[in-house]
Amino acid sequence: MAVSWRSWLANEGVKHLCLLIWLSLNVLLFWKTFLLYNQGPEYYYIHQMLGISISGNCYPVQLYSQRRARPYEMRPFTFSGFKTVCATAMDGDNTVMGEDFLYNFFLFFCNSYLVGLCLSRASASVLNLNCSLILLPMCRTLLAYLRGSQKVPSRRTRRLLDKSKTLHITCGITICVFSGVHVAAHLMNALNFSVNYSENFLELNAARYQNEDPRKLLFTTVPGLTGVCMVVVLFLMVTASTYAIRVSNYDIFWYTHNLFFVFYMLLLLHVSGGLLKYQTNLDTHPPGCISLNQTQDQDIYSPEDFSEHFHGPLPEGFSKPEARNQKTLVKICLEEPKFQAHFPQTWIWISGPLCLYCAERLYRCIRSNKPVTIISVINHPSDVMELRMVKENFKARPGQYIILHCPSVSALENHPFTLTMCPTETKATFGVHFKVVGDWTERFRDLLLPPSSQDSEILPFIQSRNYPKLYIDGPFGSPFEESLNYEVSLCVAGGIGVTPFASILNTLLDDWKPYKLRRLYFIWVCRDIRSFQWFADLLCMLHNKFWQENRPDYVNIQLYLSQTDGIQKIIGEKYHTLNSRLIIGRPRWKLLFDEIAKCNRGKTVGVFCCGPSSISKTLHNLSNQSNSYGTKFEYNKESFS
Amino acid sequence: MGQIEWAMWANEQALASGLILITGGIVATAGRFTQWYFGAYSIAAGVLICLLEYPRGKRKKGSTMERCGQKYLTTVVKLFGPLTRNYYVRAVLHFLLSVPAGFLLATILGTVCLVIASVIYLLAAIRGEQWTPIEPKPKERPQVGGTIKQPPTNPPPRPPVEARKKPSVDEEEAASAGGPQVNPIPVTDEVV
Numbered sequence: 001m002a003v004s005w006r007s008w009l010a011n012e013g014v015k016h017l018c019l020l021i022w023l024s025l026n027v028l029l030f031w032k033t034f035l036l037y038n039q040g041p042e043y044y045y046i047h048q049m050l051g052i053s054i055s056g057n058c059y060p061v062q063l064y065s066q067r068r069a070r071p072y073e074m075r076p077f078t079f080s081g082f083k084t085v086c087a088t089a090m091d092g093d094n095t096v097m098g099e100d101f102l103y104n105f106f107l108f109f110c111n112s113y114l115v116g117l118c119l120s121r122a123s124a125s126v127l128n129l130n131c132s133l134i135l136l137p138m139c140r141t142l143l144a145y146l147r148g149s150q151k152v153p154s155r156r157t158r159r160l161l162d163k164s165k166t167l168h169i170t171c172g173i174t175i176c177v178f179s180g181v182h183v184a185a186h187l188m189n190a191l192n193f194s195v196n197y198s199e200n201f202l203e204l205n206a207a208r209y210q211n212e213d214p215r216k217l218l219f220t221t222v223p224g225l226t227g228v229c230m231v232v233v234l235f236l237m238v239t240a241s242t243y244a245i246r247v248s249n250y251d252i253f254w255y256t257h258n259l260f261f262v263f264y265m266l267l268l269l270h271v272s273g274g275l276l277k278y279q280t281n282l283d284t285h286p287p288g289c290i291s292l293n294q295t296q297d298q299d300i301y302s303p304e305d306f307s308e309h310f311h312g313p314l315p316e317g318f319s320k321p322e323a324r325n326q327k328t329l330v331k332i333c334l335e336e337p338k339f340q341a342h343f344p345q346t347w348i349w350i351s352g353p354l355c356l357y358c359a360e361r362l363y364r365c366i367r368s369n370k371p372v373t374i375i376s377v378i379n380h381p382s383d384v385m386e387l388r389m390v391k392e393n394f395k396a397r398p399g400q401y402i403i404l405h406c407p408s409v410s411a412l413e414n415h416p417f418t419l420t421m422c423p424t425e426t427k428a429t430f431g432v433h434f435k436v437v438g439d440w441t442e443r444f445r446d447l448l449l450p451p452s453s454q455d456s457e458i459l460p461f462i463q464s465r466n467y468p469k470l471y472i473d474g475p476f477g478s479p480f481e482e483s484l485n486y487e488v489s490l491c492v493a494g495g496i497g498v499t500p501f502a503s504i505l506n507t508l509l510d511d512w513k514p515y516k517l518r519r520l521y522f523i524w525v526c527r528d529i530r531s532f533q534w535f536a537d538l539l540c541m542l543h544n545k546f547w548q549e550n551r552p553d554y555v556n557i558q559l560y561l562s563q564t565d566g567i568q569k570i571i572g573e574k575y576h577t578l579n580s581r582l583i584i585g586r587p588r589w590k591l592l593f594d595e596i597a598k599c600n601r602g603k604t605v606g607v608f609c610c611g612p613s614s615i616s617k618t619l620h621n622l623s624n625q626s627n628s629y630g631t632k633f634e635y636n637k638e639s640f641s
Numbered sequence: 642m643g644q645i646e647w648a649m650w651a652n653e654q655a656l657a658s659g660l661i662l663i664t665g666g667i668v669a670t671a672g673r674f675t676q677w678y679f680g681a682y683s684i685a686a687g688v689l690i691c692l693l694e695y696p697r698g699k700r701k702k703g704s705t706m707e708r709c710g711q712k713y714l715t716t717v718v719k720l721f722g723p724l725t726r727n728y729y730v731r732a733v734l735h736f737l738l739s740v741p742a743g744f745l746l747a748t749i750l751g752t753v754c755l756v757i758a759s760v761i762y763l764l765a766a767i768r769g770e771q772w773t774p775i776e777p778k779p780k781e782r783p784q785v786g787g788t789i790k791q792p793p794t795n796p797p798p799r800p801p802v803e804a805r806k807k808p809s810v811d812e813e814e815a816a817s818a819g820g821p822q823v824n825p826i827p828v829t830d831e832v833v
Contacts, residue, residue, distance in 0.1 A: 184668065187746055214746050228753070235754050239653040244697070244706045249645050439644060547825045576823070 004626030011624055011635050014156055015163055019170075022133075026126050026174070034122040041286070042278040045337060046117070116192055120185035121276075123178040128349040130178070131267065134171035135353040137164035139360045144477035148397055155485065162479045162638045176238055183231060190214035190224075223273035226266045233263045251413070264354055267346065274341030284334040368405070368473040375429060377448045377467075381530035384496065385445055388421070388431040391472065396422045396430060398503040399480035404432070408468040409443045419475065420502040424510050433534060435496045444468075479608070479636040480504070484515040486606035486634075490596060492523045492619060494611020495531065501610070502535050505555075509542050512554070519553065521596060523587060525560040525611065529569045532559060532582075536575050543577045557581050589615075593622050597631035604632045646700060648728060648770045651761035655694045655735060658758050662687035662742060662751035669747040679745040686738045687751070693718065693725070698772040707775055715774045726773075728766035735759035 037043055137143070143161050194214050218224040239245075240256040279285070370391065378386040396402070396419055405414040421431040436445050447468045480500040483489040484507070491501045501522065508520070522539075526532060539557060546554045559582045561569065571578050596605060607623050609616045616637060623633035662683045669680025696715040699705050718725050725731070739755035742748040793799065 180664075183750065191746070215749065218746075218749075228750075231750060232753060232757070235654070235657065235757070239657050240650055242653055245650060245653060247706065248649060248700055248703065251645050252647075252650050544825055550826075 004624065007624045007626060007632060010632060011620075014160060018160065018163075018167075022167075022170070026129060029125045029129055030122045033125040034118045037118040037121045040278075041282055042280075043117075045279060045339075046277070116185050116188035120182055120189060123182040123185065125345075126178045127175060127182060128346050130171040130174045131264075131346075132349045132353045134168055134175065135350075135357045137168040139357055140476045141360050141364060142356070144400065144475065147477040147481060155482065158482065159479070159634075159636060161477070162636060165638070172238070172241070176234065179231065179234060183227070186227070187214070187218075190217045193217065221273060221275065223270050223275055226270040226273075230263055230266045230270065233259050233266070237263070255412075264350065267350065271344035271346040274344075277339040277341050279337050280340045281335065281338045285337045286333075364473055368471050371469045371471050374448075374467040374470060379449060380433070380534050382528050382534075383436040384433055384531075384534055385436065385448065386420070386431055386433050386534075387448070388429050389470070389472075390423075390428050390430070392428075394423055394428075394430065394472075394475075396475040397477075397481050398422050398484065398507040399478050399482075399500050400475035400503075401478055401500075402432070402472045402474035402476070405471040405473065406444060406447070406468055407471075408447055410440055413440055414473065415440060416476075418478070418499040418503070420499050421506045422503050424507075426510075433496070433499050433502070479638045480610070482636055483520075483606055483608050484517050486604065487516055488519045488521075488596070488600045488603050489517055489606045489608065490521045490523070490633075492525070492607075492609045492611060492615060494525050494609075494615055495527065497610035498524055498535060499610075501608075502538065505535070505538055505542055508555070509538070509545060519556070519600070521556045521558075521592075523558050523560070523592070525562050525587060525615070527561075527563045529561055529571060532571045532578065536571055536578055540575055540577055558583065558587070560585065560587050562586050589618050589622055593625075593633070594627065597627040597629045597633075600629075600631055602630045604634060607633050607635045609635075609637055644702075646770060647761055647765040647768065648698060648772070649700070651728075651758050651765055652694055652697060654754065654758035654761060655690055655731075658735075658739075658751055658754035659687045659690035659694065661754055662690070662748060665742070665745075665748035665751050669745055676745060679741060680747060683742040683745070683748040683751060686742065690735070690738065690755070693731075696774065699775045701770075705775055711775075712777065719774045726771050728762050728770060728772065731772075732759045732762035732766055735762065 143164060147158055147161055191214050194217060218228065236256050237259055240252045246253045372389040372391040375388045375390060378388075380386060398419075400422075401416050401418040403414045403416045417432040417434050419430055420433045421429065423430045434441055434444075436442055478500060480491075483491060483501075483504055491504070493501050504520075505522070508515075508517075524532070542555060543557065546552055557578070559571075559578060561582060561584050564584050569582075571582065607619055609619050620635050620637070623635035666680045666682070666684035666687060670677050670684065692714060695708060696711040696718050697705060697708055723730075735755050736759040739752045739759070742755075743752040
């Protein structure tokens with residue numbers, strides 16, 4: 001079926017708009033900075049220094065030169081030499097291009113230093129923007145607060161918060177790419193600094209003598225050394241952040257990513273070097289002015305003398321000095337040019353987000369300092385454990401998740417788990433369900449329950465139960481909180497992905513009237529029939545409650561058993577409601593969407609999925625398709641790793 | 642930290658360093674700097690490293706994501722046997738390859754990254770990891786007649802199917818019948 005543009009716009013439009021805004025900000029910044037360094041009059045002398053030396057010859061870096069007296073020394077290239085090269089390239093026919101054009105081309109060639117200078121500054125400004133933006137999506141407490149408060153009334157804006165991790169990854173990739181550009185451009189600058197060293201520009205040049213080895217420049221100046229260290233840190237962080245590493249060895253990703261703090265400290269030092277200087281007294285010494293005391297050293301300041309130093313005749317058509325004098329106003333230099341290093345702009349860009357992030361980490365640290373009290377531990381089939389706890393002043397909304405930290409299991413690791421039961425006004429208990437998959441959860445289970453009693457469902461009564469100390473950080477928001485804010489919601493869970501919806505169901509069990517939700521379609525797909533027992537009691541209680549309140553169509557439960565070996569199965573004898581709603585086989589999503597569209601004409605249905613990515617993709621595609629009943633499906637999903 | 646497989650990370654790093662070396666080498670050779678032959682060397686070294694590191698090794702536990710189209714290179718890399726299996730060899734090889742590129746400004750970053758990759762490979766080798774190729778799983782042929790486990794026990798003449806199957810059908814009915822669905826609220830139809 002055709003993708004409806006209306007649905008696509010509702011689902012994807014705002015996301016793409018934000019991407020466009022971010023992209024145009026980057027392009028604007030890049031272009032503005034490039035032009036500033038290319039044409040700004042305060043950089044006139046630095047252009048002079050890098051490109052054109054005292055003898056009026058230019059040293060374009062890319063040109064091929066055969067004789068090398070010393071490394072990094074280039075043969076000067078003159079205009080006549082350039083003309084000869086062009087003539088040989090065109091088989092002696094030099095009349096095709098006029099002298100004017102050739103001269104401008106020559107100047108362009110000489111301006112290769114622009115590539116080094118302007119590109120490095122332009123990429124630096126893009127890096128400023130992205131280094132500051134990249135921290136914002138990681139302020140999770142702030143995002144959770146924005147999600148829940150009335151400060152963000154529009155649902156469309158709240159759905160933007162789901163894409164915070166995508167923004168983080170996009171900014172990260174941009175930082176990598178532009179760091180590469182920045183490094184390449186600065187390497188060329190280093191080369192130019194060393195080759196074009198001249199006595200006239202002692203303040204401007206970073207090199208200390210002619211033909212200083214650029215590698216020494218790289219490793220002995222503060223910006224150079226911090227730059228190299230930053231590249232190494234970035235290399236470590238990026239190679240550990242690929243999808244394959246995150247999926248297989250999450251620890252490597254986590255520990256290397258915490259090096260970001262080192263990166264930011266180095267960045268703050270890197271920009272304090274002050275190597276690039278601009279001219280401050282443009283009014284008293286405009287570039288190209290004539291100094292009244294004309295000495296040999298100051299020849300370079302006058303543009304007329306500039307043309308005399310070219311070896312070879314002046315090309316025709318290029319205005320002679322006398323003519324130029326008549327045309328332009330001649331300015332007289334009142335004083336020597338003064339140079340000053342820029343104030344590090346980067347400090348302004350990144351100080352705000354860095355302080356915000358540090359404040360948030362501090363707040364989270366303080367908040368999670370008190371351990372929780374574990375009330376009960378329940379063993380469920382299929383390697384799932386339930387943990388019930390209390391903590392004072394802990395408030396959470398359904399759909400949020402917490403991060404568990406147990407020093408007895410591992411001092412450094414912490415893991416996120418969705419809350420399956422939130423604290424209410426009457427009951428302060430909250431709980432998580434976790435599946436025992438890796439080594440952390442295995443050891444956690446062994447600490448909570450002695451291994452001998454894990455097989456039996458009935459736990460022996462032990463006089464003193466010594467639970468390990470457990471700290472929680474959170475709660476943090478997730479897109480599943482929105483399911484209570486739609487009039488009709490479709491919640492699809494795969495396996496253990498049912499946990500966010502379990503908290504929603506628990507909340508509805510408590511009191512459903514305050515929320516906007518009036519109909520919930522709950523689809524749960526599992527491989528093993530015993531998995532349904534995790535929440536079988538909850539589902540039956542909910543069903544009974546709605547029957548009692550005469551709203552039997554509020555929750556529509558469908559359970560699917562995707563893998564079967566042909567033997568008839570039931571969930572449990574006492575779960576009548578669930579057995580009659582159990583379907584063997586995989587759900588047929590298209591038919592389900594058609595049925596929901598037909599029964600809820602003209603409404604907006606929120607689609608939530610927590611499960612394998614194949615289901616998620618199918619649901620996403622179906623949400624973007626049109627239907628003949630006027631029902632809109634809005635797809636909500638957070639991008640995890 | 643006990644179960645980290647360092648080789649996978651070293652593999653990503655070496656691949657990235659190879660690409661950085663190729664880029665730096667292209668810049669150095671195209672610009673015809675002095676000692677541009679170091680640039681040409683680093684292109685060649687980068688290509689070799691990329692080819693060697695492209696096929697991802699198999700993880701000890703769990704499934705490994707293959708890189709796109711890596712099975713062709715896996716067969717080539719497998720041919721070298723212990724030279725490519727052993728991570729000590731790889732660590733030394735990367736270290737030696739990185740040294741000449743350190744002389745040229747354009748490729749110096751590639752050297753630094755490759756040295757880090759070789760250190761991580763050394764760490765992986767010390768912990769006893771090895772490169773095992775990812776073999777394609779043999780396709781399971783559908784077994785014809787797999788459900789026929791045992792020949793019939795009764796000699797002929799055998800009673801018909803219904804007579805034999807009757808007891809199991811009764812058992813199933815008894816198990817699933819927990820009673821008919823009981824409505825929580827008595828439902829009556831109101832006929833006016």
